[in-house]
Amino acid sequence: MKRIAVIAFVSLAAGSAVEAQDSFAVRYSTYGLPGMVDMPTALSFPDSDLSVTVSDFGGTSRITGSFQVLPRVTGSFRYSRIRNDLGPNNDRFDRSFSLHVRLLEETRRRPALTLGINDLIGTGVYASEYLVATKHLTPRLRVTGGLGWGRLGSNNGFTNPLGFLSETFETRPSRDTGLGGEAELDQFFRGDAAFFGGVEVKATDKLSFAIEYSSDSYAREDGPTFDYRSPWNFGLTYKLRENVNVSAAYLYGSALGVQVTFTTNPTEPPYDGGGDPAPFPVTPRADVDVAALGWTQPNGGATAVGQLEEVLEAEGVPLHGFSIEGSVARVEIENTRWRANAQAIGRTARVLTGAMPPQVDTFVIRPVSNGIAGAEVTIRRADMEELASSLDNSWSSYARAQIEPTTTPSQPLARVYPRFDFGLAPYAQPSLFDPDAPVRADFGVQLNAQFEPAPGFLFRGSVRQKVFGNLDESDRVSDSVLPRVRSETNIYERTGPTDLMNLTGSYFFKPGRDLYGRVTVGYLERHFGGVSTEVLWKPVDSNLGIGVEANYVKQRAFDQGFGFRDYEVATGHASLYYDFNNGFEAQVDAGRYLAGDWGATLTINRTFKNGWKIGAFATLTDVPFEEFGEGSFDKGLLLTIPLDWARGDPTRQNFGYALRPILRDGGARLSIRDRLYEKVNQSHEQELRDGWGRFWK
Known part of the structure; x- marks a missing residue:
């Protein structure tokens, strides 16, 4: 074992190693973290990656959600089932958090270095800490070596090298699992330590292999869950689709494992292009037909305002209020379609270039929600005309716009209120982590209605009608000594x-x-x-x-x-x-x-x-x-x-x-x-x- 550790760390220090290759994707361990098979690596997922990993081997099942919080920080929440851990036919359901923090970036001569903590505030079933280094030797080969504590220091462990700082590091206090949810800081990086390491090989653009030496003895699972025979693990991962990886492994000399990981990234939409309808074109003032818009009719522009109202309604920004004072048009809108209010304001400004008489040179647009006006955005008509075809028009238009607090109350059009709206839509209500049934859900329809008599x-x-589901099957009895304001939710589900x-x-x-x-x-x-x-x-x-x-x-x-x-x-x-x-x-x-x-x-x-x-x-x-x-x-x-x-x-x-x-x-x-x-x-x-x-x- 010592020879393996020496070889791994010598390889990590090799000055001839090449830089990391982005094309060699980071593998997911059975814990849903950057890893080889069951052991961690010092790598990180792409920033903002969100993943769900489902793994099963030797009577242990894990569902892990991981998020790359920052380029160097990975956080995960894990729900595990360990069969027979509490006795014959009595499984343990465990919840745990992990934190994986990269301390050093990989360079041409230096490996990446990461510190991690498993079961940060859980019951201690997976309590462990590690310091791990990873280095790419070629674009298709990388090696990892690490030092683990807690569970990751249980196989061929030795006296904690941190003991030179204080003798307290040499002994790991017994953990009071109790109710869970507490971070027992006096345990971190204490007790025996052990080496782990391994090698990963990228065989093709879609297939990779890993061989690792584990420092986890699986003492609590050995016997009731599976037979632990060897610290060596072997795994392969196949990229089924861009965001789906499947893995198979042979672990600890006796267990076959399977794993699937689904990933997404909030910065990358799952479709090509967008489905937004084309915006209204910016109309130069010279092309505005005042008579056709109705501004010259004897009703004082009511016809023109009505046309403006119709166009904005079609754009998903109903007109809430409108007035013209000299060269300034003040417009209140309600954004009912666009996620970003800036897009609703932009579409409104486009429409105004073709709907306002030529003497209007300034648009003051303010979004209104439930009668409350937001900030006033002032946009010069000339800027709309000038920047419509500019390559940097987003930044330029923002720099030229004025965003100021509203100083006057909302002034809605007379025909806006009263108004009534209703809709019928399906609903899904999940319930997760009930120890009797980790996943439950109800499905049905919900009727929503609202009435606004005045600003x-x-x-x-809202009235909800359940169609099918099993939330009402939970018969757990609350043991809370506090007023039962939430712990009897299952009774609400059973009543009808x-x-x-x-x-x-x-x-x-x-x-x-x-x-x-x-x-x-x-x-x-x-x-x-x-x-x-x-x-x-x-x-x-x-x-x-x-x-x-x-x-x-x-x-x-x-x-x-x-x-x-x-x-x-x-x-x-x-x-x-x-x-x-x-x-x-x-x-x-x-x-x-x-x-x-x-x-x-x-x-x-x-x-x-x-x-x-x-x-x-x-x-x-x-x-x-x-x-x-x-x-x-x-x-x-x-x-x-x-x-x-x-x-x-x-x-x-x-x-x-x-x-x-x-x-x-x-x-x-x-x-x-x-x-x-x-x-x-x-x-x-x-x-x-x-x-x-x-x-x-």
Whole structure:
């Protein structure tokens, strides 16, 4: 074994090695991380790659979601099943997180170097740490050598070399698996260490092989799950499609393994080209036919405004308000089709070049949502005419536009209100990680309706009819010692196929220059009804937003009709929002949660310019981990996928999901639609800037 380690590390230091080749794709280990077969490498996936890996060998099944958070940082969430781990016919279902951080880039003379931690805040089943180096020797050959601790230090282990720093590194404290969810920092990089390593060969553009020596003895699985006979693993991977890899392996001298990995990248749409209809052409003023547009008719331009309204409606930006003051046309629009408000503004400006009389030389366009006007975007008509055919027109038009706060209230056209809308659509509601059935789901149809009698007033309701599914099959009994605000969700699912999801009345208003307000009353969500109020301070040109929300709610009856249960609570939060201008956003919410506990939630999101959003959150409250129950505290991953990215045609709809390892009562917050920050920020300077690449589309 020592000879193997020496050979691996000598190879890594060889000065004659060539630089890494992008064409030699990074392989996925059985853990869904950059690896060979079961062991990690020091490589990283392409930035922003999102993958799902399903692997099975020797009675162990793993489903791993991995995300390349930054070019050097890979994060993953894993759900594993270890057969017979808790006794005959008694399987263990385990949830764990991993972090894989590349410390050094590979160069011509130096290998890549990466540090990783497995089971970061889990139960400790896969608790391990590693330091690993990888070097490409040729464009088709790379070698890896590493040092592991914990599970990865259990095969042919030796005294921890970090012991020279402190004797405490030589002993790994026993782990109190307890409820899981805690990072036991006193274990990291402690106890015996062991070498692992291997070689990867790229046989063809689609086929690669790997041979590795594992430092994991699989002590807990040896016997009840499979027979461990050898530390050598052999694997091959075939690229079935651009985003699908399949693998087969022979592991630990006795187990056959299979694996499939699906990858996508939010920056790369799955279709060629886009399905956006061609935009309205920019019309030079000399070509504008004033008489044909109706400006010369005796009704004062009403005919022209009606034509403008029809064209904008067809463009997916209904006209909300309009006025002409001298040479300035002020236009309020409602973006019902385009994901980026900048695209809706651009399409409006194009239409205005052909619809306004020649004396109008300035367009002031402001998006309106639920009666609240966003930032005013001022665009010179001459700039539209000049830049329509310019190669750098996106940046130039943004630089010339003025984005300023709205100083006057919305002035809708008389015929806009009142209005009523409804729709019937299918729904899918998944439930993941129930120990009795890791995957459950319901499918059915949902009727949505809304009525707006005047600007700022919105009445909304949704009724859901289940058609088929198995969410109602869960009979787990909550053991929570807290008020059961979420842990009895399965009872709500069992009470009937028809559910009143929400029924609310809301009022949106703007009490000051940078202030926004909301009041909502009614059945706010599936589990609670009452009153919710919110005030947000968010300047148009600021990266910072501050909000306060106060609610008084009562728990709804299990049948999700009009009745209530006995539990009621006052809850609310102060929130801070910050946009780092690099795609990352942070949100901190501090206050009182539904179970009466006090604490704070930190949410970090990475938002892409095409609307994808991937993030994570964690909530710590004054509830002790023992009282919280399994998982110790609330945490999870957030995913939002814009449907226009997947379909190719324009729509503002998206699919959003909060992936929690387990749903408990501590740290639970109301689920309310139309919170102000998302609604307001989409028409402020940062969001308009990020979406300005679509201004001319």
